[in-house]
Amino acid sequence: MEKQEEKDAIFATSELVLNIKSRMQQMNPAQKKIAKFILENLDEVQGMPIGEMARRSQVSEATVSRFVKFLGCGSYRDFQTEMVKSNALKHEKIRGYSDVQNLDGGYQLCKKIFESNIQSLVDTLSIIDSEALEKTADLIVEKRKLCILAQGRSMVTATSIRQRLYRLGISCSCYSDPHEQAITASLLGEGDLVMGISTFGRSKNLLKNLRLASRNKAAVIGVSSYRGTPLEKISDIMLVASNNEEASFGFEPSCSTVSQMVMLDCLYIMITQRMKEEAQQCFLKSCDAIESERE
Template sequence: MKKNTYLLPILRTAYESLTKSEKRIADCISADVTTFIGMGIAEIADRTDSSEITVNRFCKKLGFAGLQALKLALASVPSEEVISEEGFAKEDSYQHIAEKIFQNIQNGLADTLSLLDYDAVEEAVEALLAARRIVVFGVGNSATICQDFETRFLRFGSIVEAYSDVHQQATVASLLSAEDVVVAISHSGATREVLDTTAIGKAAGATVISITSRMGSPLAKLSDIVLIGMGREVRYRSEATASRLVHMAIIDILYTGIALRRKDYAANIAKMRTVIRVRKQ
């Protein structure tokens, strides 16, 4: 993990994977960053009802060498960087609703920009370029993102297929090889159906790329390449709307990276526009 990112987005995406003791340390940071920076390891352990070993483990889980490195990162967090969980109210005007939604999307994109591992992005682009076949797995809301992935990547002339049916996912995954790539998309990174079928694909030898919002999720641990993108969801909505748009933005990054590498991209787009233009007449 990069060390020059904003820390609070890292806390948000890693929070669900933390132990109860580690969550208390994260809550202590969120409650008062300045106070936390001023405390020693023994005081932190005492205040969070944990141990010094737990504090050190917490720091390393976030990607830092130790408490001092964590504090240096905390000190670099802009003072206006706060966690917003504002929900909706019945009396909200449509303008207010729109402002909240757009702000959450903007915050999610900004967080992802600081969180994204760009070495992993490059690895993903290389894997997708070399793939004989690309299969995309997701269920529920993530299924719409998978369909967008398929629609966009078909323009490269690649063999790319999106599956939301679990039985189809399992069948296809079992027939993959080391020449193939699985792209698994899950906001929580814990959806059992996606985990099961992705594991089948990995066992068959395929490279697994995951797009998820949870850094330490089961899907992230299962993957060869992990791309983290998260939105700051408001309490009223459980559909992870902002995260869905952030994940689509990550797909755009992969798409653009491949387009810049494919010499046949311009010719493919010209062919596509020619056949579509006929249908518009």
């Protein structure tokens, strides 16, 4: 029988590893070499001299020094201190999308995919900025209006939160077309809220239109799965989820989308808390309207 009782606990990934993963998109080729070496050799890296780290990563010692400072460590010694903390929390590597084999049976395949998504959720909880979420909830409840800009797969997240918010009576629009985004951004002004959703935080058209909205004095809320992105630099409030996807995987995993949607689910519930009975009344009215459409 393929399916077995497996109850392995899934723990949050260490802060250092999450920091490295969240900044991969901003690294230059040399930095990515170091990051890849560290992530693939966590057990060996602890206590490793800087010279050996440089040699095995195929970069210079100066590059390693710049890399650890890029991560926020004051020195290589500080980096090694963080490695000790990281390995104190280590656990068995969760197998994910990139570990799927052609010969995997149905249950084994499902287990790998589920574990990868669960790991992303656990990691997101460990880094979530609840104060930023609460501030966003306060603004949305105060303004009762939100414009969402997104493209590609990020539209899945965008349409999900839009649908839930307008059922609470909040005026919520969502645009993916660059021209529609540009028109909308040009008409936003002081007191308006715009949310930009981008997994990598680097979509050119999206960023251009968010900058336009910002110049018009609209408040920008960014949603991404990476730190240090162009999106973060132009956002007044930044909401960051974890991303447990492997860049080398040949298909399109859903980890970042799932973790972003659950993070925004927290935002949604915070909004309902603030709206209290009004939220309940709006939701019940919308339920009655939908029920009349069912056979």
